[in-house]
Amino acid sequence: MSDQALHVFQKLVDDSLDDHILYNLTPIEVFEPMVYSLESKGKRLRPILLLATLWLLDVDRLDHGISSALALEYIHTYSLIHDDLPAMDDDDFRRGKPSAHKKYNEATAILSGDGLLTDAFNIIVADEQVSAHEKVQLVLELSEAAGPRGMVAGQVYDMKLDNETGTLQEIQKMHSLKTGQLFKFAVRAAGVIGNASDEQQELLDRFAIFFGRGFQIHNDLMDATSDQEVTGKETGQDCVHNKLTYTSLLGIEGAIIELAMETEKAREAVDQLTEISGRDFSLLKTFLTYLELPEQVGTDE
Amino acid sequence: MSDQALHVFQKLVDDSLDDHILYNLTPIEVFEPMVYSLESKGKRLRPILLLATLWLLDVDRLDHGISSALALEYIHTYSLIHDDLPAMDDDDFRRGKPSAHKKYNEATAILSGDGLLTDAFNIIVADEQVSAHEKVQLVLELSEAAGPRGMVAGQVYDMKLDNETGTLQEIQKMHSLKTGQLFKFAVRAAGVIGNASDEQQELLDRFAIFFGRGFQIHNDLMDATSDQEVTGKETGQDCVHNKLTYTSLLGIEGAIIELAMETEKAREAVDQLTEISGRDFSLLKTFLTYLELPEQVGTDE
Numbered sequence: 240m241s242d243q244a245l246h247v248f249q250k251l252v253d254d255s256l257d258d259h260i261l262y263n264l265t266p267i268e269v270f271e272p273m274v275y276s277l278e279s280k281g282k283r284l285r286p287i288l289l290l291a292t293l294w295l296l297d298v299d300r301l302d303h304g305i306s307s308a309l310a311l312e313y314i315h316t317y318s319l320i321h322d323d324l325p326a327m328d329d330d331d332f333r334r335g336k337p338s339a340h341k342k343y344n345e346a347t348a349i350l351s352g353d354g355l356l357t358d359a360f361n362i363i364v365a366d367e368q369v370s371a372h373e374k375v376q377l378v379l380e381l382s383e384a385a386g387p388r389g390m391v392a393g394q395v396y397d398m399k400l401d402n403e404t405g406t407l408q409e410i411q412k413m414h415s416l417k418t419g420q421l422f423k424f425a426v427r428a429a430g431v432i433g434n435a436s437d438e439q440q441e442l443l444d445r446f447a448i449f450f451g452r453g454f455q456i457h458n459d460l461m462d463a464t465s466d467q468e469v470t471g472k473e474t475g476q477d478c479v480h481n482k483l484t485y486t487s488l489l490g491i492e493g494a495i496i497e498l499a500m501e502t503e504k505a506r507e508a509v510d511q512l513t514e515i516s517g518r519d520f521s522l523l524k525t526f527l528t529y530l531e532l533p534e535q536v537g538t539d540e
Numbered sequence: 541m542s543d544q545a546l547h548v549f550q551k552l553v554d555d556s557l558d559d560h561i562l563y564n565l566t567p568i569e570v571f572e573p574m575v576y577s578l579e580s581k582g583k584r585l586r587p588i589l590l591l592a593t594l595w596l597l598d599v600d601r602l603d604h605g606i607s608s609a610l611a612l613e614y615i616h617t618y619s620l621i622h623d624d625l626p627a628m629d630d631d632d633f634r635r636g637k638p639s640a641h642k643k644y645n646e647a648t649a650i651l652s653g654d655g656l657l658t659d660a661f662n663i664i665v666a667d668e669q670v671s672a673h674e675k676v677q678l679v680l681e682l683s684e685a686a687g688p689r690g691m692v693a694g695q696v697y698d699m700k701l702d703n704e705t706g707t708l709q710e711i712q713k714m715h716s717l718k719t720g721q722l723f724k725f726a727v728r729a730a731g732v733i734g735n736a737s738d739e740q741q742e743l744l745d746r747f748a749i750f751f752g753r754g755f756q757i758h759n760d761l762m763d764a765t766s767d768q769e770v771t772g773k774e775t776g777q778d779c780v781h782n783k784l785t786y787t788s789l790l791g792i793e794g795a796i797i798e799l800a801m802e803t804e805k806a807r808e809a810v811d812q813l814t815e816i817s818g819r820d821f822s823l824l825k826t827f828l829t830y831l832e833l834p835e836q837v838g839t840d841e
Contacts, residue, residue: 387655
């Protein structure tokens, strides 16, 4: 059942986003480029993780997680728009479409990102179902995860790393901030709304951290071994830009081993969660299917 | 006393900002460019307006306004950094120093802005003195004022306006969003914390709107008539970039008359506030000294 369950959450995210867009009061000329980036079909992995975790913790409060799930997708989308800018990673494609600054222009891309980032916080506090105390906790967690001690720091480190001198430790630190923090927010937001115990939250955090690491290694492997048709963005770009990646540092085989280790640790966290909760958390293991590699990777090396 | 009073608030803002910077846990390589822009001596007009208004409403709660005042300065500073980018207004100087992308580079400038914007919300919710209910209201007000239905929309309109076809109505709408919304947040945040009555809030909003309009007209007049030594940024830039301004639309004399009218309306709002409150709000009139023009403007036209 679990694969289908994630599709149910994906549909919930997509439908909620459609509704949210429909009833939004942002002037159309400001909103249209924001919607362009929001509607490029991403995997919605972060909001799905949030809702799936909340469903496991307290199914009755699933509705209360939708605003945080949308806010998280807003933040993720803004980060992609700004990361793709010529001054940053200079990527012309994203999710199979021209990136925002190519579709429009740089000014519009910067402002769309600023708009999405600011409105993420608005979405959380405007949700009348969620208590004031929970909203404060959610804004605190999201601003820590996405801000200059979280994702923004990760992007700063990413710009500074180079292929010549970077170490495995540095790349792990960078990704734990740049990618890991938003995955961690997903399970922490679910914990706030679904009243996770401290013990549960710690294991959920561990799952998110290992999953996030695996996700990044998987990403690097796909960039190094697949083509644009599969990933929806320009592949081989890490190599072209001489970026420090898991594959540049460990080689393809080494990165595959690292990925397997992170996947295993994430799996163990889920088993422990099930054990201490007396409730089945194995739905979370379904997320590990996102870390599976196409058959040809590794075999033709 | 009133001129001196504003200096007291300015010192409160500067000291609070220094403290805040000292105890901040952001990694130094991420924080340093944020601090560079924060510490370029601006007038601190928005946070001072917030604290002065709160002082008038409820002097005992002045402490509770400091986090909102800092958050407001964070938002204002981020907006300047992003507005100065080459893709936007392309300004090389700001507050008498090289703008962020000139001092560092574009990527650092974009990320510093993103960091300041995100952390503004963190500052508000991390303040343990303020109640959860008030924090939610403050985040709601700030995200509306600064986001895609507020300041960001104003900047989008600003990029689209041009000198040939723009009208006075369009420029007023643009500035009411781009500049006016943050001034309005200043008095609304004070109202939330200082428990303004609906009637008081409405007059405070009116004061902020008229003051904000006057501020922008004053800005345009200074750009058109002064030199860099006075304003700390490159002057004559509006003309160089063929931007629609109050002076391009109304001429110097017309803009001076418009400025006098907005100043008068702001003054009337203060008088009404004093009348309905049975308490003296005339300290707010001190802000109108910021709208005064140097003697030579208008006389040598």
